[in-house]
Amino acid sequence: MSMSDDALNAFRAEVRTWLEENCPQEMRDGASGEDAIVWGGRNWKFKSDAQKLWLERMASKGWTVPTWPVEYGGAGLDRAHHKILLDEMRKMGARVPLQSFGIWMLGPALLAFGSHEQKLQYLPPIARGEVRWCQGYSEPGAGSDLASVQTKAESDGDHYIVNGQKIWTSYADKADCIFALVRTDRDAPKHLGITFLLIDMETPGVTTKPIRLISGKSPFCETFFDDVRVPKANVVGTENRGWDVAKHLLTHEREMISGGGQGLLGGRPLGAVLSEQDGGLTDPVLRAEAMACEIDALAVALTLERYKDQAESGGGVGDASAMLKYAGTELNKRRHELMMSAGGADALIWDGKHDGLAADWLRTKANSIEGGTSEVMLSIISRRVLGLPA
Amino acid sequence: MSTLLLTEDETMLQDAARGFLDGAAPVSHFRKLRDAGQTHDAKLWAEMAQMGWTGVLVPEDAGGSDMGHAAAAVLAGELGKTLVTSPFISTAVIAATALRQVATDRARDALAAIADGSVIYGLAVDEGAKHDPDATQLEAKADGNGFRLSGTKGFVVDGSNADRLLVLAKTDAGLTLFDLPADREGITRTGQNMVDARDAAQVTFDNVQATGDDVLGSVDDAMTVLKPALEAGQAALSAEMLGLSAGAFAMTVGYLKERKQFGVEIGRFQALQHRAAHLWSETEITLSAVRHAGRKLDEDPDNATLAVSLAKARATQTAKLAVIEGVQMHGGIGMTDDFDMGFFMKRARVATEWLGDYGYHAAKVAAARGF
Numbered sequence: 107m108s109m110s111d112d113a114l115n116a117f118r119a120e121v122r123t124w125l126e127e128n129c130p131q132e133m134r135d136g137a138s139g140e141d142a143i144v145w146g147g148r149n150w151k152f153k154s155d156a157q158k159l160w161l162e163r164m165a166s167k168g169w170t171v172p173t174w175p176v177e178y179g180g181a182g183l184d185r186a187h188h189k190i191l192l193d194e195m196r197k198m199g200a201r202v203p204l205q206s207f208g209i210w211m212l213g214p215a216l217l218a219f220g221s222h223e224q225k226l227q228y229l230p231p232i233a234r235g236e237v238r239w240c241q242g243y244s245e246p247g248a249g250s251d252l253a254s255v256q257t258k259a260e261s262d263g264d265h266y267i268v269n270g271q272k273i274w275t276s277y278a279d280k281a282d283c284i285f286a287l288v289r290t291d292r293d294a295p296k297h298l299g300i301t302f303l304l305i306d307m308e309t310p311g312v313t314t315k316p317i318r319l320i321s322g323k324s325p326f327c328e329t330f331f332d333d334v335r336v337p338k339a340n341v342v343g344t345e346n347r348g349w350d351v352a353k354h355l356l357t358h359e360r361e362m363i364s365g366g367g368q369g370l371l372g373g374r375p376l377g378a379v380l381s382e383q384d385g386g387l388t389d390p391v392l393r394a395e396a397m398a399c400e401i402d403a404l405a406v407a408l409t410l411e412r413y414k415d416q417a418e419s420g421g422g423v424g425d426a427s428a429m430l431k432y433a434g435t436e437l438n439k440r441r442h443e444l445m446m447s448a449g450g451a452d453a454l455i456w457d458g459k460h461d462g463l464a465a466d467w468l469r470t471k472a473n474s475i476e477g478g479t480s481e482v483m484l485s486i487i488s489r490r491v492l493g494l495p496a
Numbered sequence: 497m498s499t500l501l502l503t504e505d506e507t508m509l510q511d512a513a514r515g516f517l518d519g520a521a522p523v524s525h526f527r528k529l530r531d532a533g534q535t536h537d538a539k540l541w542a543e544m545a546q547m548g549w550t551g552v553l554v555p556e557d558a559g560g561s562d563m564g565h566a567a568a569a570v571l572a573g574e575l576g577k578t579l580v581t582s583p584f585i586s587t588a589v590i591a592a593t594a595l596r597q598v599a600t601d602r603a604r605d606a607l608a609a610i611a612d613g614s615v616i617y618g619l620a621v622d623e624g625a626k627h628d629p630d631a632t633q634l635e636a637k638a639d640g641n642g643f644r645l646s647g648t649k650g651f652v653v654d655g656s657n658a659d660r661l662l663v664l665a666k667t668d669a670g671l672t673l674f675d676l677p678a679d680r681e682g683i684t685r686t687g688q689n690m691v692d693a694r695d696a697a698q699v700t701f702d703n704v705q706a707t708g709d710d711v712l713g714s715v716d717d718a719m720t721v722l723k724p725a726l727e728a729g730q731a732a733l734s735a736e737m738l739g740l741s742a743g744a745f746a747m748t749v750g751y752l753k754e755r756k757q758f759g760v761e762i763g764r765f766q767a768l769q770h771r772a773a774h775l776w777s778e779t780e781i782t783l784s785a786v787r788h789a790g791r792k793l794d795e796d797p798d799n800a801t802l803a804v805s806l807a808k809a810r811a812t813q814t815a816k817l818a819v820i821e822g823v824q825m826h827g828g829i830g831m832t833d834d835f836d837m838g839f840f841m842k843r844a845r846v847a848t849e850w851l852g853d854y855g856y857h858a859a860k861v862a863a864a865r866g867f
Contacts, residue, residue, distance in 0.1 A: 377867030387867055397858045400865055401809050408784035412500035419501060429777045481770065488769035492749055492776060495764045 117187055121194045128163045129200045130156035136199035139462075144204050146235025148282045164203040165234045171209055174217065178225050179233025185418045207276070208232035208239040212285050215302070215355040219343040228304070242272040242286030242305075242329060243352070252287065252352065253296040257331060259288040259303060261338075266290070268305065268334040274476065278314040278327035281307055291346050302348035304340040311335075321468035322456065357427050359477045376400045376441060380448040392447055399440050406433050425490040432483035435473035442467040498795065500787045506570050509563070513574040516547065521580045523743075523836045526693075529581060530839075535687075535695035536616075536657040541582055545613025549584065553592040553728070558607040560592075565728060566790030569735035573786075576739025577746075579839055581694050583616045583654040589732040591617035594662060594673070594725035598713055606660075606675070618658030618678070619729070620649035620699050621722075627852040629664060629671070629722065634701060636665035636672055643667070645674070645682075645704040653850060655697030656687040662712065662725075663701070670716035674706050681705070692839075692846040724797060727804045730851045731789040734804075734811035737847050738786050741779050741811075741818035744840040748772065748822045768825060775821050782807075782814040805852075805860035812854045815844040 133156055135142075144152070144161055152158040164170050167181060172188050174180025183191065195202075213232055216225055231237040248254045257270025268288055278284065284305050291299030305312065311334035317326040343351045380396050381387045387396060410430060413423045445460075446453045446467050453460045453467075474480045488494045502510065521540055529537060544550055552568045554560020568589050575584060592610050595603045609615040621629050634647030645665055652661070661683070663674040678685065682704035685697045713721035749772060752763035762768055789807035792800040819841040823830035830837045848854070 377862060377865050381867070393862075393867065394858075397862045397867065400867075401806060401858060401861050402781070404806055404861070404865075405781045405785040405810050408500065408788050409781045412784045412787065415499035415501050419499070426780065429780055433777055433781060484770040484773040485766070487773035487776060488763075492769075492772055494749070494752060494769050494772065495761050 114186060114190060118190045118194065121191055124167070125194055125198055125200060129198065130160055132156040133160045133201045133203075134199045135201070136196075137201055142201055144235065145206055145238055145277070145280070146204055147206075147238025147280065148236070149280070150235070150238065160201070161203045161235050168233070170204040170235065171213060171229075171233045174213065174229065174233065178217070178229035179231075180229075204235045206232065206235070206238055207241055207281075208237065211241060211355050211359055212239050215285075215351050216342060218354055219302075219351045224342065237283060238277070238281045240275050240278045240281035240284050240307075240329075242275055242278075242284045244272060244274040246271060246273050252356075253300065253349065255287050255289055255300060257286065257288050258292070259290050259301060259336070261290075262335070264338050266303070266336045266338060268303070268311075268331045268336055270331050272329040272331075273317075273326075275314070275327045275329045276325045278307070278329045279316055283307055284312075284329065285342070287348055287352055290348075294346060297349045299346055300348040300352070301345050302342045302351040303336060304342065305331075305334065305336050309334050309336065319468070319472075321465045323465070356478065357424075376403065376444065379445060387448070392444065395440075396444055396448075399437070399444055402433075402437055403441065406430075406437055409433070425486055428478075428483040428486040429491075431477065432474075432480050432487070435470075436480060438470045438473055442470045498791055500784055500791065502570070502787075503566075505563070506567055509567055510570045510574060512547070513549075513571055514577075516543075517574055517578055517580060521578055523578050523839065526579045526581055526839060527836070530693040535581065535693070536583070536654075537581065540580075541616075542613050544582060544584065545611070548611075550588045550613050551592075551611030552588055553596065554588075554607045554611040555596060558604050559611040560607065561611075564790075565731060565793035566787070568728070568732050569786060569790040572732040572735040573739035573742075576736035576741075577743040579740065579743070579843055583618075583657060583695075585729055585732050585736065586619050586654045586658075587615070587617040590619050590725045590729040591660075591662060593728035594712060594721050595675075597721045597724060602709065603712070615659045616654060616657050618652045618655040618661050618697070618699075619725075620652045620655065620661045620663045621726075622651050623647070623649055625650075627849070627856055629719075629726070632664050632666050632671055634663070634665045636667050636674065636706065638668065639705075642705060642707040642710075643672075643674075645701040645706055647701055649699045649701075651688075651850070652685075652697045652699050654695050655699055656685055656695050661699065662722075664718055664722065667716050671718040671722075672715050673712045673718040673722050674710050675712045676704070676706060676710055690846060692843040694843075694846070696846075726851060727797075727800055728793060730808045730857075731786070731793055731800075731804045733847055733851055734789060734807035735786050737811040737815040737844065738779065738782055740840055740844055740847070741782070741815045744818045744822040744837065744844075745775060745779060747837060747840075748775075748818075748825050751826055762825075771821060771825070775817055778814045778817055782810040785810045801860060802864035805857035805864070808852060809854050809857040809861060812848045812857070815847065819844045 132154060144157055168176060168179060169181055169191060171180040172183045172191055176182045209232060213229060216228055243252055245255050245257060257272065259266035259268045272286065284307055286303050286305055287300050288303050289299055290301040311332040313330045314327045317324055317328060319326065376396055376399055377387060387393050417423055445463060449460045449463060452458055453463050456464055489496050548561040549571055551560030552563045552571060554562060556562050572585060575582065587610055592607060595607050623633055624631060634645065634649060636643040636645045658678045661676050661678050663676055665672055665674060682702045684700045688696050688698060690696050752768060752772060753761060755762050785807045789803045792803035822837045823841060826837055829835050
C-alpha cells in the first residue's frame with residue numbers, strides 16, 4: 107500500500123468518525139427531495155433544528171463546499187478526498203446540508219474570474235448558507251441565444267443604471283441577490299458588449315413575479331429592473347467581457363443538470379420501479395422500451411463516470427459536457443414517459459399513489475430546454491467538438 | 497475498479513496498433529482481399545503474432561503477453577476501424593480465454609500455439625439463425641471411452657481457415673465443449689459466401705470420433721469454460737464494432753467538411769450537423785460501456801455478464817446508426833461498391849448477429865437488472 111493510500115484511508119476514518127458524531131439522526135434518511143433541500147439565505151426558515159445544526163456543523167468544516175479553498179469557506183479538498191467525503195455521506199444516508207446556485211454556479215465563476223476582494227466578500231456567505239443567489243440570464247425573446255440579452259446597464263459615475271427584464275429566473279422571489287448578464291455596450295459585436303453583474307435584490311427598482319408552469323408549481327419567475335443603481339465594483343471579470351464568465355458558468359450548469367439525472371441513473375433499476383407500478387412489467391411493448399432505456403441509462407452513467415475519471419486525471423471535459431446534458435436530459439424524459447405508462451391511470455392523479463410522479467414527468471420536459479436546449483447542445487458538439495463549419 | 501481511462505500501456509498499444517495497421521491493413525487492403533476472393537492474410541496474421549497481439553490473453557508462462565481483456569478491446573477496436581480481416585477474436589480472444597480456464601498440459605500447448613500464431617481456432621456453437629448456445633442439438637453420444645459427434649453447426653466464424661474447432665455438443669446430462677482438429681475424419685466444412693466477405697463456414701459432423709482428451713473442461717459442464725470465452729468474445733466484438741463505428745464516422749465527418757452543395761459545405765447545414773452530433777454522442781456513450789466491459793472482465797470476471805451484454809447491446813445499436821447515417825449522409829456515392837462505406841455497413845450487420853444480437857443481450861441486461 108502506498109503512502110497516499112494510507113493518507114486517504116486515514117482521512118476516510120476521520121470523516122466517518124466526524125460524521126457519526128455530528129450528523130443528527132434526523133438528517134440520515136438519505137432524503138433528497140424538494141422538502142429536504144436547504145437553500146439558505148437571509149429569509150430562510152429551517153424546517154427543523156436538526157437541519158440548522160447540520161448546516162452549521164458542516165459549514166464549520168468547510169464541507170458545504172468541500173473543494174473551495176479554506177479562506178473562502180471551503181475545505182480545500184482535492185477530488186480524491188472529496189470523493190471519500192461524498193462516499194461516506196452516502197453510506198450513512200446523510201442529507202446534503204446546503205444547496206444553492208451560489209454553490210453550483212456563481213461560486214465556480216467567482217473562483218475563476220472574481221477578484222480576491224470579491225471572493226472574500228461573496229464566497230464565505232454562500233458556504234454558510236447566509237446569502238441566496240439566483241441567475242439572471244434568459245430574457246423574453248432571447249431563449250438559448252443568450253448573447254442577445256437586451257437588459258441594459260448605462261454608466262453613471264461609479265454606478266450603472268440597469269433597466270430591462272429577465273425570465274426563468276429560478277427562485278428569484280426567494281433569492282437575496284442575482285448574478286445577471288447585462289448589456290453595457292450596444293455598439294459592440296453581440297458577445298463583446300455584455301457584462302457579468304452582481305445585484306442585490308433589495309435594491310430599489312427590482313421586482314419579481316412567479317411563473318406558473320404545466321407541472322402545477324414552479325420555481326421560475328420574471329424579474330424586472332427599473333432604474334436600478336448598481337455599483338461598478340459588482341462587475342465580475344472585466345466590463346464588456348461578461349461572456350467569458352457566462353460561458354464558464356454554463357459549463358457548470360450543464361454538468362449540474364446532467365448530473366441531476368445521475369441520481370436517477372445511479373438509483374434504482376428502471377425495471378424494478380416499473381414492475382411495482384404495473385405489477386410485473388408484463389406488457390411486451392413497455393418491457394422492450396424499458397430494456398432499451400435501461401441500457402442507455404447504464405451507458406450514460408458510465409460515461410459520466412468516465413468523464414469524472416478524466417477530470418480527476420487532470421484532463422478537462424470541455425465542450426463534451428454538452429453531450430452529457432443532451433443525452434442525460436433526453437433520457438430522463440424517456441424514463442419518465444415510461445414510468446407514466448407503467449403507472450397508467452394511477453399516475454394521472456396529482457397526489458395519488460405515485461406521489462409527485464406526474465409533476466416530475468412534466469418537470470423533465472424543461473430539462474432539455476433550460477441551460478441550453480438539446481438543439482443548442484447538438485450545435486455546440488457539431489461546431490466545437492466535430493469542427494463542422496458554422 | 498480501475499478508471500475508465502486507458503492506462504499508459506494501453507495508450508501505447510493503441511498508438512502502435514494504429515501506426516502498424518494504417519500501413520499494413522488500411523481499408524484498401526480489405527478491398528484487395530475481397531476482390532481476390534480471400535478471407536485470410538497469413539502474412540498479416542504472422543505479423544500480429546510477432547507483435548504479441550495473438551498472445552494478448554495468453555499467460556506469460558505459455559509465451560503470451562497476457563495484457564488482458566481491456567488491452568484485447570484496444571486491439572479489436574483498432575482492427576475494427578479499418579475493417580481488418582483476421583481470426584483475432586475467434587482465436588486470440590475466444591479460444592485463448594476458453595483454454596486458459598483449463599489447467600492441462602494440452603491446453604497450455606494450445607495456448608502457446610495461439611501466442612506464436614501457428615494455430616487458428618473457430619468456434620462452432622450456433623445451429624440456427626440466431627445465437628443460442630442453450631439450443632444446441634449436435635449430439636455427442638458416449639461410445640466406449642469416447643464420443644461420436646453428429647450434427648451441423650452454422651455461422652462458424654473463421655471456420656474454413658481454422659486448424660481447430662471448439663465444438664459445443666449435447667451429452668447425456670448437459671452440454672460439453674470439445675477441442676478438435678478441423679480435419680478430423682467425418683468433419684466437412686463448407687465456406688459460406690458472407691455479406692461481409694469474411695470467413696464463416698457451415699460445419700457438419702458425421703459420426704466424428706472424439707476421446708476424453710478432446711473434451712475441454714468437464715463432460716456435461718461446458719459453460720464453466722465456454723461462458724467466460726463467449727463473454728470475452730462479445731466484449732472484444734463490441735470493441736471492434738465501436739472501432740468500426742468510429743471508422744465510418746470519421747469518413748462521414750470528413751465528407752461533411754469537404755462536399756459542397758448549393759455553393760457551401762454540406763456540414764454547414766444544421767439538419768446534418770445535428771445528426772452528426774447525435775451520432776458522435778452515441779459513440780461516446782458506447783465507448784464507456786466498452787471500456788467498462790474490458791475492465792470488468794479483467795478485474796471481476798465472474799460478474800461481468802451485465803457489463804458485457806451492455807457493451808454488445810450498445811455497440812450493436814451504435815454501429816447500426818453509424819453505417820446507416822454514413823451511407824445517408826454520403827448520398828448516392830455511399831451506395832456504390834467503389835466507395836468503402838458499404839463495407840462498414842456489411843461488417844456491422846454480421847458483427848451484430850455474431851455472438852448474440854441486440855435482443856439477446858438486452859434480455860441479459862434486463863435479467864441482471866431484475867426486470
